Amino acid sequence: MSRQIILALDAMGGDHAPGIVIKGANIARERHPDARFIFFGQQSAIEPILQTLPKLRDCSEIVHTDEAIPGDMKPSLALRQSKRSSMRLAIEAVKNGQAHAVVSAGNTGALMALSKMIFGTMLGVDRPAIASYLPTQRGETVMLDLGANVSADAETLVQYAILGEVFSRTVMGVPRPSVALLNVGSEDQKGHEEVREAANRLRNSNLPIDFQGFVEGNDITEGTVDVVVTDGFTGNIALKTAEGTAHMYAAYMRRALKSSIWTRLGYLFARKAFQQLREKLDPRKYNGAVLLGLQGIVVKSHGGTDAFGFANALGVGIDMVQHRFIDSVERELTALSAHVSIADHAPSAISVGGVS
Amino acid sequence: MSRQIILALDAMGGDHAPGIVIKGANIARERHPDARFIFFGQQSAIEPILQTLPKLRDCSEIVHTDEAIPGDMKPSLALRQSKRSSMRLAIEAVKNGQAHAVVSAGNTGALMALSKMIFGTMLGVDRPAIASYLPTQRGETVMLDLGANVSADAETLVQYAILGEVFSRTVMGVPRPSVALLNVGSEDQKGHEEVREAANRLRNSNLPIDFQGFVEGNDITEGTVDVVVTDGFTGNIALKTAEGTAHMYAAYMRRALKSSIWTRLGYLFARKAFQQLREKLDPRKYNGAVLLGLQGIVVKSHGGTDAFGFANALGVGIDMVQHRFIDSVERELTALSAHVSIADHAPSAISVGGVS
Numbered sequence: 070m071s072r073q074i075i076l077a078l079d080a081m082g083g084d085h086a087p088g089i090v091i092k093g094a095n096i097a098r099e100r101h102p103d104a105r106f107i108f109f110g111q112q113s114a115i116e117p118i119l120q121t122l123p124k125l126r127d128c129s130e131i132v133h134t135d136e137a138i139p140g141d142m143k144p145s146l147a148l149r150q151s152k153r154s155s156m157r158l159a160i161e162a163v164k165n166g167q168a169h170a171v172v173s174a175g176n177t178g179a180l181m182a183l184s185k186m187i188f189g190t191m192l193g194v195d196r197p198a199i200a201s202y203l204p205t206q207r208g209e210t211v212m213l214d215l216g217a218n219v220s221a222d223a224e225t226l227v228q229y230a231i232l233g234e235v236f237s238r239t240v241m242g243v244p245r246p247s248v249a250l251l252n253v254g255s256e257d258q259k260g261h262e263e264v265r266e267a268a269n270r271l272r273n274s275n276l277p278i279d280f281q282g283f284v285e286g287n288d289i290t291e292g293t294v295d296v297v298v299t300d301g302f303t304g305n306i307a308l309k310t311a312e313g314t315a316h317m318y319a320a321y322m323r324r325a326l327k328s329s330i331w332t333r334l335g336y337l338f339a340r341k342a343f344q345q346l347r348e349k350l351d352p353r354k355y356n357g358a359v360l361l362g363l364q365g366i367v368v369k370s371h372g373g374t375d376a377f378g379f380a381n382a383l384g385v386g387i388d389m390v391q392h393r394f395i396d397s398v399e400r401e402l403t404a405l406s407a408h409v410s411i412a413d414h415a416p417s418a419i420s421v422g423g424v425s
Numbered sequence: 426m427s428r429q430i431i432l433a434l435d436a437m438g439g440d441h442a443p444g445i446v447i448k449g450a451n452i453a454r455e456r457h458p459d460a461r462f463i464f465f466g467q468q469s470a471i472e473p474i475l476q477t478l479p480k481l482r483d484c485s486e487i488v489h490t491d492e493a494i495p496g497d498m499k500p501s502l503a504l505r506q507s508k509r510s511s512m513r514l515a516i517e518a519v520k521n522g523q524a525h526a527v528v529s530a531g532n533t534g535a536l537m538a539l540s541k542m543i544f545g546t547m548l549g550v551d552r553p554a555i556a557s558y559l560p561t562q563r564g565e566t567v568m569l570d571l572g573a574n575v576s577a578d579a580e581t582l583v584q585y586a587i588l589g590e591v592f593s594r595t596v597m598g599v600p601r602p603s604v605a606l607l608n609v610g611s612e613d614q615k616g617h618e619e620v621r622e623a624a625n626r627l628r629n630s631n632l633p634i635d636f637q638g639f640v641e642g643n644d645i646t647e648g649t650v651d652v653v654v655t656d657g658f659t660g661n662i663a664l665k666t667a668e669g670t671a672h673m674y675a676a677y678m679r680r681a682l683k684s685s686i687w688t689r690l691g692y693l694f695a696r697k698a699f700q701q702l703r704e705k706l707d708p709r710k711y712n713g714a715v716l717l718g719l720q721g722i723v724v725k726s727h728g729g730t731d732a733f734g735f736a737n738a739l740g741v742g743i744d745m746v747q748h749r750f751i752d753s754v755e756r757e758l759t760a761l762s763a764h765v766s767i768a769d770h771a772p773s774a775i776s777v778g779g780v781s
Contacts, residue, residue, distance in 0.1 A: 141612070143614070204673070205673065206672070206673050206676055206677075216609055219609060219615075219616055219617055220617065251662060253572055253575060253657070253658055253661040253662065256497070258499070259575075260575055260658065261575055261576065261658060285661075285662070285665050286661065286662040286663065286664065286665025286666035286667075286668070286669060287665040287666065287668050287669030287672070288669065289666055289669055290666070290669040290670050290672065290673040291669055291672070291673070299662075301609070302609055302616065302617060302659065303658065303659055303662055305609040305641075305642065306607060306609065306641070306642040306655075306659055306662070306663055307642065307662055307663065307666045308642065309641050309642025309643040310642035310643065310645055310646070310663045310666045310667050310670070311642075311666050311667070311669075311670040312642070312643050313642060313643030313644065313645055313646040313647055313667075314646050314666070314667040314670040314671055314674075315670055315674055316562070316643070316646065316647070317560070317561065317562050317646040317647070318670075318671055318674040318675075318702075318706070319674075320562055321562075321702050321705055321706065322678075322698070322702055325697075325698035325699070325701040325702045325705075326695055326698045328697070328698060328701065329697065329698075331694050331695065331697065332694065332695040332697055332698035334691075334694045334695075335690075335691045335692065335693065335694030335695025335696070335698065336691065336695055336698075337691065338687050338688065338690045338691030338694060339682060339687065339688040339690075339691025339692055339695060340691070341681075341684070341685065341687065341688055342678070342681035342682045342684060342685075342688040342691065342692075343681070345681040345684065346674075346677050346678055346681045349677055349681075350674070350677065
């Protein structure tokens with residue numbers, strides 16, 4: 070598996086760029102000694118920080134550009150303008166074979182739009198999705214779409230199910246991932262038309278996927294299934310609701326523990342437990358959403374993360390390169406397409422050239 | 426304010442009926458000495474429990490029926506059959522003026538369908554919603570719809586906003602509740618067409634509502650606004666995701682606190698803090714969802730709750746009766762309708778007879 074992995078980094082993306090991008094790369098370098106980094110961005114801002122990290126400097130290069138895509142720029146504008154933006158140049162470096170994966174903490178919509186334009190989507194995939202893994206009571210679960218597309222028809226949901234399944238299997242190493250659609254009940258007649266139709270297709274398509282039907286909101290963190298599939302509107306709101314609830318819980322706990330001398334003393338004794346809990350649920354550990362369905366590896370870091378969080382996003386990119394994610398998905402898509410029942414009255418989920 | 430309040434209880438609804446219904450009423454009786462209860466259901470199951478609670482027995486009566494609506498019965502079937510079901514008789518008791526509010530822990534869909542048929546909706550309301558209040562970092566927030574209708578057009582979302590605002594003001598006592606639509610970003614161009622259109626109408630309609638635009642999933646528990654408005658699919662998933670995340674957090678904390686002798690000792694010292702936390706976030710405290718937009722007070726208890734949780738649902742019903750919720754909403758709807766701009770090109774949110 071050990072081969073040199075080159076990451077193209079949008080050094081100007083995110084709230085604390087380029088500092089956390091460079092410092093994050095330095096943490097990733099320690100974990101993955103084979104990795105090399107290309108920083109795209111303002112040389113005068115990057116260079117001084119890199120000078121302080123000689124080991125990182127030895128495995129990095131800088132490609133200077135003055136342009137950067139603002140966090141609030143509309144994707145359509147980002148496509149037309151910003152030809153020399155740090156984000157775009159980083160994506161193009163992967164497209165041109167100079168790097169294996171691109172990582173950015175910048176504008177999500179622009180990253181998706183540019184990646185889609187430059188890489189193109191995989192055969193049979195109409196709309197790429199944003200996926201991430203989340204902590205659950207039983208380990209980790211992949212959820213998608215987290216906001217690439219606000220709505221998804223049945224066909225798109227089926228594609229998400231396949232992309233999520235392959236990600237869980239090849240990158241996260243789950244031997245036979247269970248997959249379910251997020252819904253408001255487990256009965257067949259519940260939920261939107263699209264969700265019910267997607268369930269029908271997944272049940273009847275002969276795809277070799279362990280499809281479990283519907284799960285509800287609480288099943289996400291219960292870890293009921295390995296892959297939770299939903300549209301980008303619902304997925305984004307579920308993800309942020311979970312984050313908000315964890316914040317609230319932690320805030321209440323801090324307040325309660327400060328309420329008396331006894332609780333403060335208790336905190337001192339049990340400090341290790343709280344540290345464990347914080348580590349277990351540290352959102353930085355889960356930083357690094359992946360754009361699935363593209364012919365290129367693109368990882369989106371949270372815009373507000375720190376160097377530790379950004380290093381985790383780099384780790385996700387490195388994992389995907391090491392597991393040859395793109396090859397795996399394309400092989401799977403081709404193989405899976407053979408399983409799509411030709412007799413199926415609905416258009417097949419995967420229409421790899423001439424097979425289905 | 427003190428007048429006798431009579432509650433019609435579906436004694437056969439929920440996982441632990443009729444036990445928790447009767448025991449819940451007994452707790453509610455202690456809190457609200459003016460309340461009286463009518464239990465609808467199997468006399469032979471209710472009577473023996475009531476015999477053990479003489480004080481409750483003195484302010485209760487039983488209306489016997491053999492029929493009960495199963496938890497998995499389709500609403501359409503519940504409308505046609507089950508004319509003598511405990512749920513239906515309880516609703517009819519309110520319609521006939523024998524009771525002021527109905528409370529059930531039974532089949533949600535059937536409760537909504539029967540309530541809608543028997544009470545009818547309020548003038549200007551097309552589709553009633555399910556609302557509940559939730560704990561947040563700053564107090565409590567009302568969210569709706571939690572699953573009455575899987576989708577909602579712009580018109581319906583505007584109606585939800587009004588219903589939620591009036592509930593927050595009259596029942597929860599918030600002087601000028603802030604209201605927002607749940608979305609995937611705060612920018613105007615984000616989200617579904619319906620959500621954006623609803624925001625436009627709320628901004629341009631001259632309604633005297635403190636409309637704050639869009640909030641995201643994390644804003645629910647941050648308590649950014651007093652009323653969060655969304656469609657029933659998203660609302661249901663957000664609510665259950667929040668519940669699941671709180672469970673996960675608590676489970677991890679329990680595990681961490683048991684990990685060593687020191688953490689166990691710490692737990693003993695800080696026990697009071699954990700107790701505070703549990704009480705603060707006790708889901709039973711937030712039990713009692715209300716069906717808004719009907720010409721009658723209907724409270725839905727969680728099906729799996731215990732007597733303490735059911736008592737809280739009864740408390741919600743009693744509060745709504747005491748604050749004359751139906752009168753308040755109708756008065757508000759009439760008043761608000763005067764504010765709806767007639768020049769508005771879109772159909773007005775509230776079409777009270779001839780006014781708008």
